[in-house]
Amino acid sequence: MPEMLEVEAYRRLAHNVLGLAVVAVDAPDAWIVKGGTTPDDLVDAFLGQTFVADRRIGKLLLLDTATGPTLGLRFGMTGVLDVDGVDGIDRLEYGSSRRNPVWDRFGLRFEGGRAMRLRDARRLGGVEVDPDERRLGPDASTLTAAQLRILLAERKAPLKARLMDQSAVAGLGNLLTDELLWRASLDPARPAGSLSDPERRRLRTHLHQTLVELAERGGSHTGDLQDSRVRGGRCPRDGAELQRRTVGGRTTYSCPEHQR
DNA sequence: ATTGTGGCCTGCCCGC
DNA sequence: TGCGGGCAGGCCACAA
Secondary structure (H helix, E strand, C coil): CCCHHHHHHHHHHHHHHCCCEEEEEECCCHHHECCCCCHHHHHHHHCCCEEEEEEEECCEEEEEECCCCEEEEECCCCEEEEECCEECCCCCCCCCCCCCHHHEEEEEEEHHHCEEEEEECCCCCEEEECCCHHHCCCEHHHCCHHHHHHHHCCCCCEHHHHHHCCCCCECCCHHHHHHHHHHCCCCCCCEHHHCCHHHHHHHHHHHHHHHHHHHHHCCCCCCCCHHHCCCCCECCCCCCECEEEEECCEEEEECCCCCC
16 A cells, blocks of 8 residues: 555656646545545646645655645555556555546646546545645654654554554554564564663664665565465564554554564 | 544455 | 455544
8 A cells, every 4th residue: 555655656756747737627526635625625726836846744745836735645545646647656555456537536637738646446545735744743764763762752552553653753554564563573562662772773773774675676565574464474584473463453463473 | 642443435355 | 156244554533
């Protein structure tokens, strides 16, 4: 599903529409329009505008106009960004690679005939005008050691839940977090505040390594743990049967042998 | 304030 | 072969 690595690919794709005037706004699905705005509001906000910058915070893609509003795009679990018929990613875990026109939930057409659209089978994504960026923590790819220490300190919530709390650190979803904690040999259910200094350093090291490595491989579903994230799956490191449980409200796979 | 839970969306897979 | 139940997870509202 689109976690920060996929949305980063979408951002690079969206870069292609910078500098082009919007000649049409297609918003056929009011459900996908969030933040108290309507499809008509989207037309008013972006028709005739030109995007001048592409940004990403966690799983939120932001396209800024020069003096007007900012477009915010969220992709939920099955959202794909398509520019001129090209998808931002090759394959979406848990998503369909089919292209049903009904799944086109939002689109912009630009001068010169170019087009950008949000395709989302399950309608878990969203489009917003001027999303509140303050509700997001620092992006996981730029998280400093000091920021990590502060966001974990004193917390009783499970480590995994805290890492997936987008207001604490933005960008980590279920697959990346399971992979990260498996690599860092940390139990997802540990209270976030219980990590020792060495454990926290280990977490941060693996965070950056995991993001770089999985980005190179092609996405959040390319982790070493991924193929074993099934009932009865075994730890690729030591062969122990993985534990399957709910942590932080999400299905969680972890190794009872080496994640402590 | 912090943490936990349930519901929403709907395509797809599995078992009968 | 068709059908239905369960499952996937990001996000939000709401409860404790």
